[in-house]
Amino acid sequence: MSPSPRAEEAKAATRRRILDAAVDVFSRLGYHQAAVDEIVRESGTSKGAIYFHFPSKESIFFAVVEEFAGLLERRIDQAIGERRGAVHRVTAAVEVALETLSRHRKLAKIFLVDAVGLGPPFAQRVLAVHERFTGLVQRYLDQAVAEGDLEPQDTALAATVWFGALNELLLRWVLDEKAGPEVLQAQIPALTTLLLRSVGR
Incomplete structure (x- = not known):
């Protein structure tokens, strides 16, 4: 039954x-x-x-990381669906990722700080989340190249660089306990401008 x-x-x-x-x-x-x-x-x-x-405690931690990744993906998918053109979609992904994380500081800290250095099983889970995001960015950069909005380039490397910039910005914000969500949100326009320049826009 x-x-x-x-x-x-x-x-x-x-x-x-x-x-x-x-x-x-x-x-x-x-x-x-x-x-x-x-x-x-x-x-x-x-x-x-x-x-x-x-x-186990480990399985709880993994579930929290998966919740974090799922939340990001849902928000990003929704934002991308509302934009036209590959360049606008990929910048929407960056903007929404930062907006979402700025409102979920505890989850950001778990992912960026607590999950680092916990051994191979944890590293594999974190790497999988990294690859999901960089893969999404690369797909839309590839589409932008195909549409003629960007010059042909190494989009895999560009996506990795974008993720690295996001990761560093988020890590600095998470570690600065005095910095509120508005501090991170205020940096989004300048960051997206710099990222687009890095791919020739």
């Missing part, structure tokens, strides 16, 4: 509470210092509930 819709909703709500609590705990304590018991307290659930949804 399959679970009732109400039971499924309750299960999803519990999982959501666990992940929301994990974001707070990981961003406050870091991965190594964060304990499952702390996530239990923060989420108002039980250790049994946590291990029902996630077999």
Whole structure:
């Protein structure tokens, strides 16, 4: 007998509470210092509930990273769908990524700071997210070249450079606890101008 819709909703709500609590705990304590018991307290659930949804602390962390990547992709896909022309779409991706991260500082800190240096399994997950974003940028740069909006060039390298610039800007912002979202948002126009110049626009 399959679970009732109400039971499924309750299960999803519990999982959501666990992940929301994990974001707070990981961003406050870091991965190594964060304990499952702390996530239990923060989420108002039980250790049994946590291990029902996630077999380990590592799996909770991976789920948080995937949530982060999924959130970015959904926002970027929506923004791209509202723009015409490959150049406008790729700049929309950059703008929306920064806007989204400026409003989710805790997730940005987990991804940019806490997930670094945690060993091969974590590095592979982070690299996969990097590749998803650089791949998206490269696709639209390729399209812009095909449409004649950009000169032929090494779009894979250009996408990597774009990602590196975004990563550095975000990292500096995350580490400066006095800098609010408006500080990052104010840098978006200048950054997109510089990135477009780097590909000949």
